[in-house]
Amino acid sequence: MVRPTIVDVAKAAGVSRATAARVLAGATNVDPVMTSAVEREAALLGYEANFAARMLRGGRAGAIGLVVAFNEIGSLNGTFFASALKGAAKGLAAGDVQPVLLPADDEDRGKIPKFLRSGAVDGVIVILQHEITHLVEALADSPVPIAWVGKPQYEIDPGSIVVDSDNLGGGALAARALVEAGRRTIGIITGPPDMEQANERMRGWTEELTRSGIVPGPIVHGDFTVDSGMAAMARLLQRAPDLDGVFASSDLMAAGAIRVLQAAGRRVPLDVSIVGFDDVLIATTSEPPLTTVRQPLEEMGRAAAEALIAMIHGRPAEKLQILPTTLVRRESL
Amino acid sequence: MVRPTIVDVAKAAGVSRATAARVLAGATNVDPVMTSAVEREAALLGYEANFAARMLRGGRAGAIGLVVAFNEIGSLNGTFFASALKGAAKGLAAGDVQPVLLPADDEDRGKIPKFLRSGAVDGVIVILQHEITHLVEALADSPVPIAWVGKPQYEIDPGSIVVDSDNLGGGALAARALVEAGRRTIGIITGPPDMEQANERMRGWTEELTRSGIVPGPIVHGDFTVDSGMAAMARLLQRAPDLDGVFASSDLMAAGAIRVLQAAGRRVPLDVSIVGFDDVLIATTSEPPLTTVRQPLEEMGRAAAEALIAMIHGRPAEKLQILPTTLVRRESL
């Protein structure tokens, strides 16, 4: 059951391989009789152009790598990753490009650069979850263009595409909502300090509170997980027992925080209001459901895919896209 | 900035391309002087063998497709999918095979078969979440071997690899745990009737209850989501107001069921015990945390990858693997 080649199709149709190739490429200036003969035989044989040959000839792979930190997949951040991935994959499929998963392996750091140099993909999309310094370094002199979903803190090739959400504005949205709900002693559970996104959210929160004439409350750090949110909330309560509002930089941390508050006998949102960030599954399943700042994750993935495809085809591409965040009101505020 | 070819390396090292190829392939019977010259120049130029050319020559793609139903990604089943994907991708990476994502597009059903005929991948892994009849049909005469994670209900090529968890045993585990907790009026929230896995879980539950001399309680269907679990629980309460135990065929449905029970004034597990299935994130974040039947999702993905790689290389491969399920005790029982 060996795969048919274009020569098989040409032979069966009684034409030269060049003619067969032209028909299959959709050329219009071919004898109609030959055209239909080729089309018939191709269908009959189940012919499909060999991927490798086409790639070797054309110089383009028709594939784009999706770089992901594999220890993240299936972990607590699953939903973040999955949403962005979904958007990227949809965008690539629309451009008739194959998404190739590139697990960023911590043990074998040369693997991805090596793969990129083999010409197997025409570009890469990096879905940045945690700051991955070694990855940013490894991609520094990439032979193919890169689109980042989530702006890295470290310096990147100025030719790169960056798609992110409006973290600064999102932080401000959260602060304003808390203030408007009458909260005055407002703490924050921010993310890891080496993560640009978390810092921006905190900056938006600080600035908005200050604009409202409110002194920002205590600041504690988490790593975006439920557990870290619980630990952070406990510290927050120690530092400010009279706390009446909390902004958490991820929904998972917000969910953890709620649990600790409830265990400490504080009612949410009666005694303490909480606003999360992301709008992933847990925002709807937590009790009470979370008021949160929504990131358009799927749209971000799609935007990255579209810009990257445009760049690869030499079309003008948006280099920096900051998509808007929105406040989704549920019951924790 | 054009990619260097093996001819560039050979020229720089002052040898023939054949010799350069031999050195790069790790041949030992080459003059040491030439060997080191080639190695030096290859490193200097950042040479990496062209993927397309190697593939065309060797006849093997060195890549495996991961077929996924894209409407599922990022949805509520995200965690199921992500875990299996993670395992598969890890297994493939260990075998030096690239995972290529193949979104199963509902609109363009011919896309995947077409792609398979192009020789771009040496095999495919299908992560079966919902029953996807058209996908099973589309893959019926695949030119490459297939590994299924989750056995499809419809007939598949007998040469295929199937990896699943012990759904029958898992259903029995759940039933036994409920009985041992003293429950006697036990209902079930099962999955869609066209899904083999759900049916097996229900069969295991029925058989184990019967063995214990207990008549199985009411049966209602959901579609594995939180919302469907809520609706199903409401129907269950109507049908059997004196219910004291529930087995839900997914953790998401179990979480939804708990919420409805609590809203109806029933305490979990004091009044009603619940056992879920899967052991994904929500099992730990729901209140109370779920006692559930764990599926080894990541291991399943990895097993599929390993068996498929073995088959592609003509080595003996396990055709059917049923991995054990285990009961994880938390607080809903």
Add this chain to the structure above:
DNA sequence: CTGAAAGCGCTTACAG
């Protein structure tokens, strides 16, 4: 031990 040559399957510039 080394090099010249063939061939994987495709597409397109060239000649007719």
Add this chain to the structure above:
DNA sequence: CTGAAAGCGCTTACAG
């Protein structure tokens, strides 16, 4: 409008 030929970059069987 059609066909013979070249060439993408690689690897390996063949000859020396």
